[in-house]
Amino acid sequence: MKRAALITGATSGIGLEIAKLHASNHGNLILIGRNNDKLLSLASEIHKQYNISTYILCEDLSDIGAAQRIYDYVVSNNIKVEYLINNAGFGGIDEFYKQDINLMQEMINVNITTLTCLTRLFLPHMIDNRHGRILNISSIASIMPGPLQAIYYASKSYVSSLTNAISEELKGTGVSITNIMPGPTKSNFGARSGMDKTIIFKKTASSKDVAAKAYESMLMGKRNSYAGVGLLEKIVLYTIPLLPKSLVLRVTKKLQVKLKD
Numbered sequence: 117m118k119r120a121a122l123i124t125g126a127t128s129g130i131g132l133e134i135a136k137l138h139a140s141n142h143g144n145l146i147l148i149g150r151n152n153d154k155l156l157s158l159a160s161e162i163h164k165q166y167n168i169s170t171y172i173l174c175e176d177l178s179d180i181g182a183a184q185r186i187y188d189y190v191v192s193n194n195i196k197v198e199y200l201i202n203n204a205g206f207g208g209i210d211e212f213y214k215q216d217i218n219l220m221q222e223m224i225n226v227n228i229t230t231l232t233c234l235t236r237l238f239l240p241h242m243i244d245n246r247h248g249r250i251l252n253i254s255s256i257a258s259i260m261p262g263p264l265q266a267i268y269y270a271s272k273s274y275v276s277s278l279t280n281a282i283s284e285e286l287k288g289t290g291v292s293i294t295n296i297m298p299g300p301t302k303s304n305f306g307a308r309s310g311m312d313k314t315i316i317f318k319k320t321a322s323s324k325d326v327a328a329k330a331y332e333s334m335l336m337g338k339r340n341s342y343a344g345v346g347l348l349e350k351i352v353l354y355t356i357p358l359l360p361k362s363l364v365l366r367v368t369k370k371l372q373v374k375l376k377d
């Protein structure tokens with residue numbers, strides 16, 4: 117039985133960098149994305165460079181059945197998932213009442229539903245083997261409500277809350293689950309969400325640095341970790357829950373407004 121790390125959203129940004137890191141540690145990969153051409157070229161590039169086994173699976177993670185199909189694929193190919201990396205996700209700026217209802221559902225399905233179902237499906241095997249690591253990519257957005265990105269921020273609050281709760285349940289099982297909260301990071305996320313036009317994205321961390329911090333935190337079995345966030349920003353983030361909600365909401369909204377070109 118081959119052992120592997122399963123990575124969702126492996127075709128760009130943070131997921132792609134985590135895939136390369138794991139391959140450089142001689143770990144086999146199951147790469148999930150919805151662009152088959154990108155997956156094929158990535159798998160061949162990684163195989164050539166690191167000589168590991170790479171499986172690819174083209175799935176739209178906004179499809180409610182995606183998690184079960186991924187799990188069935190893994191079982192039917194006799195692969196043991198040692199690392200589950202729930203990385204795929206996206207955001208989008210607009211007032212809540214103007215959001216496209218289909219896109220809104222897609223966001224909830226990718227950021228919340230599929231992540232939850234994959235975690236639920238793969239955990240029992242890990243617990244039986246007393247071995248396994250799960251990495252959930254949340255965001256610093258999980259710490260506060262996000263006017264103008266209400267669904268994205270709420271989805272990341274869900275991820276942080278779910279991950280922390282499960283981590284307590286997993287104590288003593290030999291399995292860990294890690295919640296990573298990246299700050300603004302250079303990837304396709306900024307352009308897709310419209311965040312690249314905001315003041316928050318004036319300074320971004322590299323996907324490579326964020327991936328390295330996330331991967332290391334997962335290997336160490338940490339419960340929570342920031343990535344791509346400086347010391348001063350961390351101090352601000354720690355104080356947010358203590359500040360008046362009206363102030364936090366006002367400032368967060370201002371930070372999401374797109375700057376003029």
Ligand SMILES: NC(=O)c1ccc[n+]([C@@H]2O[C@H](COP(=O)([O-])OP(=O)(O)OC[C@H]3O[C@@H](n4cnc5c(N)ncnc54)[C@H](OP(=O)(O)O)[C@@H]3O)[C@@H](O)[C@H]2O)c1
Pocket residue numbers: 124125126127128129130131148149150151175176177178203204205206207226253254255256297298299300301302303304305306308323
């Ligand atoms: N970049 C930031 O500033 C930042 C900050 C905090 C947290 N995060 C989180 O970090 C994670 C990775 O984002 P990133 O910055 O690396 O952005 P990215 O470059 O846009 O990568 C996102 C990945 O998710 C995949 N994905 C999105 N929707 C999908 C779907 N319906 N089905 C299958 N795959 C899908 C994308 O595939 P396609 O190329 O096919 O869309 C891509 O591979 C996300 O969960 C994001 O919320 C990012």
